[in-house]
Amino acid sequence: MEKMEKMGRACLIFLVSMIFLFVGFGHSKETSKPLILQEMTWTDVQEYLSKSDMVIIPIGSTEQHGPHLPLGTDSFIATDIAKMISVRTGVMVAPVVLAGYSVYHSGFPGTLSLKPETMEQVLFETAEMLIKHGFRRIMFLNGHGGNTIVQSKVIHRINHNTAAIALALGDYSPIDEEPPKDWFDQHAGVQETSVMLHLEPGLVQMERAEKPKIRFSPQRGNYLMLGRKNPELMGIFWSLLATPQETEKGGASHQISSNGVWSFSDPNEATKEIGEQYISKRVESFAKFIETWKQVPPEKK
Numbered sequence: 001m002e003k004m005e006k007m008g009r010a011c012l013i014f015l016v017s018m019i020f021l022f023v024g025f026g027h028s029k030e031t032s033k034p035l036i037l038q039e040m041t042w043t044d045v046q047e048y049l050s051k052s053d054m055v056i057i058p059i060g061s062t063e064q065h066g067p068h069l070p071l072g073t074d075s076f077i078a079t080d081i082a083k084m085i086s087v088r089t090g091v092m093v094a095p096v097v098l099a100g101y102s103v104y105h106s107g108f109p110g111t112l113s114l115k116p117e118t119m120e121q122v123l124f125e126t127a128e129m130l131i132k133h134g135f136r137r138i139m140f141l142n143g144h145g146g147n148t149i150v151q152s153k154v155i156h157r158i159n160h161n162t163a164a165i166a167l168a169l170g171d172y173s174p175i176d177e178e179p180p181k182d183w184f185d186q187h188a189g190v191q192e193t194s195v196m197l198h199l200e201p202g203l204v205q206m207e208r209a210e211k212p213k214i215r216f217s218p219q220r221g222n223y224l225m226l227g228r229k230n231p232e233l234m235g236i237f238w239s240l241l242a243t244p245q246e247t248e249k250g251g252a253s254h255q256i257s258s259n260g261v262w263s264f265s266d267p268n269e270a271t272k273e274i275g276e277q278y279i280s281k282r283v284e285s286f287a288k289f290i291e292t293w294k295q296v297p298p299e300k301k
């Protein structure tokens with residue numbers, strides 16, 4: 001009798017722990033640590049692939065970000081967001097491409113740049129290896145506007161030449177935001193400085209932050225003036241920006257800005273609260289998108 005009771009209790013404990021285990025797995029998608037490919041062993045990756053075929057590839061740049069932000073700003077931002085998403089969703093993060101297409105920033109020392117075709121090849125071959133191992137859903141997370149065109153080309157190439165699906169985080173995960181007060185706060189300005197104050201405060205040197213002198217070439221000034229009344233011309237204004245000095249379009253960073261900052265505002269207005277709000281909206285929206293996409297189970301290989 002006593003033996004029977006003991007067995008019954010053991011069964012009950014087993015059942016209760018299984019329920020806890022099941023409920024736990026079902027609900028706690030959040031892990032405390034991000035899953036970073038370089039920090040994992042091949043056996044970890046093998047185990048991961050038995051449950052998921054998703055991977056995030058952050059893309060960054062090494063380019064001047066004014067006198068107060070580090071050259072790796074875009075890489076830090078892309079990687080930090082990817083890590084936060086990984087903590088939220090359990091999706092693995094693959095290595096960031098440290099140099100992007102940034103030749104128009106090279107008037108300031110330290111900027112590195114890959115030719116678009118080189119960068120495309122590096123990203124494509126990285127994806128090819130991941131696909132060989134069984135990854136089928138590849139999400140790029142880009143931290144630098146100059147990389148957008150390369151990112152689109154790689155995504156198209158993956159979708160049309162391999163078994164995998166590739167996309168850019170952000171394309172299918174809309175972010176509800178007010179339009180910025182300063183439309184030219186594009187680079188190392190209030191917004192980006194705020195983001196860095198939130199993510200990497202130890203790398204921000206606020207005592208060096210200063211409002212840039214912005215000068216547009218007469219041609220660009222004309223597009224800007226006409227564009228106020230004819231918004232269809234603003235596309236030309238934007239396509240003349242961020243062009244290499246050699247094209248003689250006057251769109252290189254050092255031709256536009258006295259210190260590399262692209263903003264009409266003073267980066268000293270930056271606060272970590274602005275940065276936190278900007279980042280949390282993105283992480284929230286990307287994580288939500290991923291959780292929805294997870295409802296489509298991986299294809300049987």
Ligand SMILES: [Zn+2]
Nearest residue numbers: 073074188192
């Ligand atoms: Zn940047």
